[in-house]
Amino acid sequence: MRRLYERLGAYALWAALAALPFLCVYGFVHYVLRASIADHFPSNGDPCVFWHEIATLVSVGLGGGHYGYEELAAPAAKYGVGTFAAHSMWFQMIYAGIGKVVGWKPQTPVWVNIGFLTAALALLPWLMRAGARYILFCLAFFASCLYMQMFTPIMMSEAFQFSVAIALAGLFFRHIEAGGGAGAFSKALWVLIACAGATRYSWALLFFAYHMPFERMRSPKAWALAMAKALAGFALCFVAYLLFAAPYPYEPFPGSHFGMAVYASLLRGDAGPLAALVKTNFLGVFEPEQMSAQLMLFWMVIAYAFAAPLLTLKERNAPAPEGGRLAGLAMFHVVNMGSILAASFFYYYAAVGMTGLRLGMPHFVCSLLILARTVRLRWLMPVLALQLVLAPALMTDMRMVGGTEYSGVTARSGAHEFQELFSKMAYRKGAPSPWCNTALVFGSYSTGQAFMFIPPEMGINDMRFPEDKNFAGPLKSGWVLTRVPGARKILERIPGLEFVGEQGAWSLFRNAAAGCGPAGGAQ
């Protein structure tokens, strides 16, 4: 009977863990923001662009326009398909697959994100073969993790990355426990790393942990073979990522894919760009109003995650098989956390503001969940303590971010300023080039929720105000929008641009020089 009660208790905790994402998001939105999930309307830069990219995939698949900056397209553009911006297009494909089935409305991402988190947390105890104590720890960690509750549901693909981190933790635990041969679990792990690596290539570095030669740790040949396999896996993800990723041309990586220009400069003897990269990524305050200072503390926690396996090794005078498993785990943590550091030198901002948190948190959670299963939980109490102390600061920032993202009333009422004008951009099926179905937002960066009212089939490109006062094009995009008076004057003198109309602060031009034919007119 007692055993029955214990099992029922464990199932109840399991159910609570699975229900946690919905309960926390509901509580935050209703009781802190005093809004409802139905009020969700992407309003900030990234959520708007991501929503629109997915809307394009749902509407016309790869037949949409080009997303990106300064009219730079990804390599896939050579094949005549619309391509995506600096985040490539793989996570958008996953959301679009769901959107195709359930529809894609402004509030859909929140529900999809809750779904991802719920699925991952429901799987976790099973993958970890965990008991009540472990589930209790997870409940305490995720219930106090305001980042997961407040930020990830509104920011595609962060909920997806967070869910991937949780699933990876469970699968890696099985894989390492079985000495690298966990059958279907190991195969599932390889597939998950490959999929996750295509959406965010820092995950692909986990191939190095995956292929670690557990049974022949002292064999150089086994190591060489394992590293070759890992490199091949990483390269596969990297190429898949690059294929649809339009270059990000702004600082700190001007004019290049993944900071290659920085390293090309270094080879030419100019270390200035690399110094600027290090300063921006590790010493700068990129988003001063957000969590930068607190993030530095997070790095301390991450450092602690490195220390924990060592503590464990010392604590347990382990016999050979157990010691080998712990060594494998230690290696996993080094690779997992080290991949953040490695990625920081090629694209991501590791230690700055919310952007850094977006990169760091999933890897950190992945390591933490495995640690919680392998070391005594008392060693992880400082992580919970720190998270609780940081909660008020996170709450402050998240209320600001969430406050704008759950303001559907505001967004829809503001749409009167441009909706009619934007609807004049007509999608051209079978157009000679995706550029014909691209709207270029000229002269300003990050127009936020105005993006949401650009027809979903159109790709959106950003072009900042040109430094050259005599800029005269040519422009590739079929449609050009601006809300900057100075930029409009520039557009008026670019050959081939025809003024279509204006509404509020916005002006719309059609680019007759884009080679889209005479039928590319406004409706």
Add this chain to the structure above:
Amino acid sequence: MKNLTSPRVWLPMLLCVAAVAAGLSLYPDFFLTVRCSCVEPFKSAPLAKGQLLGCSNITQTISWERSSNVTLAKGDVEGWDVLTPTDPNLPAVLAVEVSRDRDQAVWFPRMSGEECAITVLTEGNRPVDRLRGTAQWSPIGARRWLNLRCLRYGDVDHDDVVELIRIQMYGRWAQVWSKQGKVFF
């Protein structure tokens, strides 16, 4: 007692204390942050029957240059005006410069209809209060408290004496009541 001397017990405890101390050191005022982030937002008393105040000694100015889509009309109570959206399809922004010489102030919103909402934003566009309308008119004189100390938490410049508060109104029947050009009492 014997267990307490074991590093397996005191070392994790020491690490917890260190983590908490390190976290606390990041805050300029931890308790103010807790109050502004975790206590004030949950004080969501509905607009209940109240009483309009006779006068205000808070130095304040409505900044019409920074306001938009706001109309000032005569209220239903002698001596009081209502500020409301000119075009109900667009959000109205009422900007008020308030001297921050006290901790709390009272203001008088009034609404009718579920499409109505009022949001109070700091100068840095941080929402500090949000109200939504119901099918019924809220009572005249229903008070809303605003914690002025919380306005500046999280913003870069903490030393300004004058605070710019933006009140955004959505919907035809979203109102902020004022008397002799004063909104906060």
